[in-house]
Amino acid sequence: MYDRNHLAHRLRRASSRADDRPFLIHDPDGRVTGYGAFFHNTERMASALERIGVQPGDRVAVQAPKTQEMLELYVACVLAGAVFLPLNTGYTPAEIRYFLSDAMPVLFVCDSGKLEALTSVARECGVAHIRTIAADGSGTLREAREAEVAGYDPVPRGPDDLAAILYTSGTTGRSKGAMLTHRALASNSETLREVWRFTAEDVLIHALPIFHTHGLFVATNIALMAGASCIFLPGFDAQAILRAMPEATALMGVPTFYTRLLQQEGLAEAARNMRLFVSGSAPLLAETHARWRAVTGHAILERYGMTETNMNTSNPYDGDRRAGTVGFPLPGVELAIRDPETRADLPQGEIGVIEVRGPNVFAGYWQMPEKTAEELREDGFFITGDLGKVDADGYVHIVGRAKDLIISGGFNVYPKEVETLIDDLPGVLESAVIGVPHPDFGEAVVAVVVPQSGADITEDAVLAGVAGALARFKQPKRVIVRHELPRNTMGKVQKAALRQDHAGLFA
Ligand code: AMP
Numbered sequence: 144m145y146d147r148n149h150l151a152h153r154l155r156r157a158s159s160r161a162d163d164r165p166f167l168i169h170d171p172d173g174r175v176t177g178y179g180a181f182f183h184n185t186e187r188m189a190s191a192l193e194r195i196g197v198q199p200g201d202r203v204a205v206q207a208p209k210t211q212e213m214l215e216l217y218v219a220c221v222l223a224g225a226v227f228l229p230l231n232t233g234y235t236p237a238e239i240r241y242f243l244s245d246a247m248p249v250l251f252v253c254d255s256g257k258l259e260a261l262t263s264v265a266r267e268c269g270v271a272h273i274r275t276i277a278a279d280g281s282g283t284l285r286e287a288r289e290a291e292v293a294g295y296d297p298v299p300r301g302p303d304d305l306a307a308i309l310y311t312s313g314t315t316g317r318s319k320g321a322m323l324t325h326r327a328l329a330s331n332s333e334t335l336r337e338v339w340r341f342t343a344e345d346v347l348i349h350a351l352p353i354f355h356t357h358g359l360f361v362a363t364n365i366a367l368m369a370g371a372s373c374i375f376l377p378g379f380d381a382q383a384i385l386r387a388m389p390e391a392t393a394l395m396g397v398p399t400f401y402t403r404l405l406q407q408e409g410l411a412e413a414a415r416n417m418r419l420f421v422s423g424s425a426p427l428l429a430e431t432h433a434r435w436r437a438v439t440g441h442a443i444l445e446r447y448g449m450t451e452t453n454m455n456t457s458n459p460y461d462g463d464r465r466a467g468t469v470g471f472p473l474p475g476v477e478l479a480i481r482d483p484e485t486r487a488d489l490p491q492g493e494i495g496v497i498e499v500r501g502p503n504v505f506a507g508y509w510q511m512p513e514k515t516a517e518e519l520r521e522d523g524f525f526i527t528g529d530l531g532k533v534d535a536d537g538y539v540h541i542v543g544r545a546k547d548l549i550i551s552g553g554f555n556v557y558p559k560e561v562e563t564l565i566d567d568l569p570g571v572l573e574s575a576v577i578g579v580p581h582p583d584f585g586e587a588v589v590a591v592v593v594p595q596s597g598a599d600i601t602e603d604a605v606l607a608g609v610a611g612a613l614a615r616f617k618q619p620k621r622v623i624v625r626h627e628l629p630r631n632t633m634g635k636v637q638k639a640a641l642r643q644d645h646a647g648l649f650a
Contacts, residue, residue, distance in 0.1 A: 147299040149325035150306050151221050153333065155182060157343065157370030164343065166366070167211055167375045168390075170383055176211055178370070181218075184211075184288060186295035188219035191287035195250055195272050199224030199298050202248035202308065206230040206239060206257075207276040209353050209377050212285050214363060216252060216276075217353070220306075221325075224298030227307040228320075229354035233632060236260050242310060243268035246320060246509060250274065255282045278377070302326035308509050309356060309450045312631060320509030321451045323360075330502040331453035332364035334473050339393075339419060339444070340460055341369035346391040348384055349373040350400070355633055356450050357424050362395045381407050388413040394420050397634035398427045401443060405434055414439040419460075423448060423469075424633040426541060426559075428566060428573065432466035445469055447541060451518075452525055453503040456539045467563075468538040476501040479524065480533055483545060486520075494542055494557060497531045498524040530557065547638050549578030551586050554616045558638075561609065561617055565590055568608040570598030575628050575636050576619065581649045589648060590619040591641055593627055600624055621648055 145159075146152045158164060162179025169176070197203060203225050207213050213229075220227040228246055230239065232254070243251060243265060251270045253261045255277035265273050275282035300306075306328050308320040335341075347366050351358030366373050374387045381403050384394065394400070394417065401422060404410055414420075420435070423446045435443050447469035448454035455478060458470030472478040479488055480495040489495040500523045507515035518526045530542040542559045549556040558576035565574040572595045578586035594600040602622040609618060623645060629637040 144296050148222065148224070148297040149300055149302050149304070150329045151218070151297045151300070153329045154218060154221065154364065154367045157368055158182070161343065161370055164370060165372045167214075167373055168346075169211070170374055170376045170387065181211070181215070183293040185215045185218040185222065186293045187291040188212075188215045188284075188288045189222040189295045189297070190291040191284075192219055192223045192225060192250070194291070195274075195287065197223060197225050197249050199300075200226065200305070201250070202226045202228050202246045203250045203252070204228040204230060204243060204246060204248040204270075205252040205276075206232060206234060206261075206354075207252055207254050208232065208278040209375075210276055210278070210280040211375070212276050212280045212282070212288075213252075213353060215288070216284065217307075217359065217363075218367075221300075222295055222297040224300050224304070226305045229307075229309065229359060231312075231354050231632065232352070236264050240264050240268060241318070243270055246308060252276055252284050254278075300325055302329075303506075305506065309359075311450050312633075312635070319511055319514060322506040322509055323453075324506050326502050327453060327505060328360055328364060330475065331473075332360060332368050334475060334503075335361065335454055335457070336365050336368050338457060338460055338473065339365070339421065341365050341371055341393070343370035345369060345371035345393055345418070347371055347373045348376070348387050348391045348394045350376040350379050350384055351395060351397070352378070352632060355424075356448065356453065357395065357397070357633065360453060361421075361423075361448070379403075385409060385413045388417055389415075392416070392418040396420070396422055397424045398422055398431060399425075399630065399634040401427065401431050401435055405431070405438065411438050411440075414441060417441065419444060421446060423454070425630075425635045427466070429466040429563075430566065447529075447539065449527060449529075451505045452499055452501075452527065455497075455499050455501075455503070455527075458538075465538055468534070468540050470539065471537055472499075472539070473501075473503070476503055477524075478533075478539065480531060481526075491533055492535065494530055494532045496545055497527045497529045497539075497541075499527060500524045544638075547577070549576070549586050549588055551578065551581070551588055551616055552584040556588055556617045561588065561590065561613065561619065564609045564612050565592060565605060568605060570594055570600050571605075572596075572598075573628065575638060575641055577638055577641050577645070579621075579642065579645050579648050581620070584620075587620040587649055588617060589645055590622045591628065591645070592622055592624050594624060 158178035274284040446457040458464040581587035
């Protein structure tokens with residue numbers, strides 16, 4: 144029955160004859176949910192959705208704690224032909240209002256603790272139904288599931304049908320809803336399962352949030368498609384991850400996972416039997432890569448992707464995993480480096496805008512035809528907005544976001560080039576280089592630098608440290624020392640916030 148639903152079929156295929164195998168091993172209590180039990184619940188959840196009044200194509204929005212019930216809701220939406228729309232748990236009611244009014248879901252599932260604040264928001268946005276999930280999984284959504292029996296017949300869905308809408312983090316302008324089809328999700332996870340060699344023997348430490356592409360589609364879909372198990376953590380907890388490692392084979396994380404884990408005692412011992420460490424969603428410092436390798440003997444495998452495209456490139460499973468690169472385009476994904484103005488292909492080695500094409504790419508932005516036409520071109524290429532280059536060996540390097548490019552006195556400055564030099568200076572933990580309005584230069588290069596703990600860093604030392612290695616126009620005009628960089632939940636440095644904080648520096 145599942146085989147008439149493109150994605151559901153692929154999520155269930157590996158486990159259909161392995162109902163007694165563990166899917167979720169809950170942390171910290173060790174409770175196990177087998178594959179049979181999970182899909183049994185999911186089918187009941189899909190029946191509950193139908194009873195509530197969710198029809199194929201309807202959006203189901205959810206802002207809820209990371210729980211088994213939220214995963215059941217995701218797969219139930221796939222079975223019922225609905226469109227799953229997860230929202231960052233950090234969004235305020237005012238932000239939620241925008242998403243609900245834009246996406247017009249039929250059902251909104253929220254955290255039980257926020258029901259009061261969000262009920263009126265949902266009503267004002269015309270949302271017909273509201274249900275809850277609490278941190279322990281209880282709530283009115285689970286009650287609705289409990290009232291149903293298993294044995295749901297999935298709604299037929301083809302590769303082009305929508306499975307999910309994920310809103311981009313929207314660092315500039317309004318957040319956009321990326322429409323993801325059954326094909327985009329299924330093909331990408333199947334490819335990653337192959338290239339990262341996931342099998343039913345794997346035990347993945349799942350510590351990422353499930354409102355974002357990384358934890359929801361990369362981690363969860365790969366595990367389901369492989370019939371693997373997940374040690375399911377409600378969030379990042381370095382101690383819990385270390386405890387889980389001896390029982391696990393793989394970890395997927397953002398770079399901050401790795402820098403924090405490196406501060407723990409006993410990492411080398413804990414990591415001994417692990418097979419794979421994957422990093423993505425933000426750049427992994429070459430230094431973190433090197434330290435991880437020195438401590439654990441493992442080379443972190445860095446990959447590159449985004450909400451709109453799923454994953455685009457990956458370092459090789461076999462072969463050289465190169466620090467500071469995101470590896471090669473995945474099988475089936477075409478990647479081009481193009482001139483931002485003319486879209487002409489640039490010669491190998493030159494920096495340009497990264498464009499990608501393949502079955503992994505989204506179907507457009509929800510109700511934004513103009514934005515879609517600007518970025519997802521008729522020839523099928525999506526203009527990612529990331530700047531990058533391909534080196535002589537074919538490895539892709541990300542240089543930053545196009546909108547973070549600094550133009551100082553008419554010259555282009557790529558922040559990454561300056562950051563890499565600063566990060567290598569003694570006593571520097573990390574840095575972010577931004578453009579700040581300047582009366583003469585238009586923009587001036589400013590470096591925000593975080594010292595290693597206990598180190599003392601001065602503006603003069605940083606300026607002197609990079610002076611010999613950088614053309615004058617690339618050298619920072621000012622260096623600001625801060626104790627940390629502002630980051631979002633996926634570990635991305637919020638350069639827009641930094642630009643705002645320091646906008647008046649040369650006024
Ligand atoms: P999101 O849509 O939230 O997943 O953000 C996608 C963006 O994160 C990409 O367009 C890149 O700018 C950035 N990103 C993802 N993975 C990497 C990586 N491995 N290295 C550098 N930037 C990355």
